[in-house]
Amino acid sequence: METPSRMSTEQGVIILQYVARALFAVLAVIYFNHSSAFFFTLPAVTPWVLAGTYLGLQLLFLVARIPHAALLASLLDLVILGIVILIDAGEPPPTMALLFLAVLSNGLLHGLKRFLVMLAAAEVVLVIVMPIRISYGEAGDPFDPAASASLFLLAALTVCMLYFGLMIWRNQVLARQSMENAWRDPQTGFISRAALTSTAGWLIPLHDRLSSPLTLVLVHDEDLNGLADTVGQRLRRSDIVARYDEDHLALLLPCTAAGAAEQVLGDLRQARPGLRAAVMTLHSANAALEQALHHLQTAMPRTRSDDAHWLAHASPLT
Incomplete structure (x- = not known):
């Protein structure tokens, strides 16, 4: 199967990212519409407002050619997902997986350095969000079973992200070695x-x-x-x-x-x-x-x- 030439360009990848973000935003709205309540008491229209604001800002980054638009778009992902996790009434909150999905997609598209930066930023968001959820939970008890389940999910996803980061680093090393072997003969030291x-x-x-x-x-x-x-x-x-x-x-x-x-x-x-x-x-x-x-x-x-x-x-x- 041949990849369309437009999808092989940087602009094509940015458009594909926007489509994926729009899809996940719609899925999150559908999830909240079928939830019985939010973690905090909020108007029912809140998910639609968040999704519309999020997609509008992402479209602005896509069209306006703002400097460092890709990085700003990624940071917006983290901020919006932090808010979404904060209002998600699930225990543990299923929307937490979207946060780590954003981190992984950045690593796959931009390499190990961006992956580590986004992972650290995601952990900062969770350090802010999770204590708020726990303090507003039942009696604010961190050893409550629901809170324990959320913390376990957080720890499990963090370990998974570290594992994926190791795999990204390994693939980069193998790709670099493959390129060197293609252009330089390892036995003689001359070009191939x-x-x-x-x-x-x-x-x-x-x-x-x-x-x-x-x-x-x-x-x-x-x-x-x-x-x-x-x-x-x-x-x-x-x-x-x-x-x-x-x-x-x-x-x-x-x-x-x-x-x-x-x-x-x-x-x-x-x-x-x-x-x-x-x-x-x-x-x-x-x-x-x-x-x-x-x-x-x-x-x-x-x-x-x-x-x-x-x-x-x-x-x-x-």
Whole structure:
């Protein structure tokens, strides 16, 4: 199932948030209309007034482009929900779950930092609201069964939120590691093949425009880690090295002709006697980097470990 492009934008997410807030506001009004009474004596129209004011202010934040509108909208969620919990006659108050739902949605949309800020703010709201409910309960007894049930629900939801916060943090760490692994090979420390082919292709038309040679090399050694250390010490800062596959490193040598590339490979061969390599200088701006590297790979079987056949020149791309 494809996500509509509008829902992938920031504005689309804000609109989706407003729709969700409107839905929960309607559900809260329906809940209060079917309740026998409020916690305090209030007019029956109170839930409608609260819902209308809340949705009107949220619509203002959505349309008026007020600075920090998203944060103000979240703070309004907490204030209104604090009032709603205060007038909810349920023991424990079911509307308390909406407060933690607001905290969780902020964490999912804005990350761990916003989640922790909203969780702390929600706890401040409850620190204000719950003592008021308990003091106005039956004889103001905090050990009353109804009050105990509310406190237990509060503690349980708080623990759940801390657990969800840990999961959000874990997912962020895994996503960051996945991104690093996609762009950086953890074994050699060089960029990955995907990163090479998706970011370095612009070098081919650039060197053609500058009439400067760009030489590509595939190198192989039985000890890939040792080869990576040697390559990292011997090449220039302008050279690009990437992990091509399980056994090969790919080298892009800018402004380097075939003869100069052979000298570089000869120096590497002296340090790594088992090294084998295939080399090719690009002369066409229309060649794709992935195509050129694959062409080099087809030339690697012609190489052997002996001194006479360790280097293969790939035929020019047509």
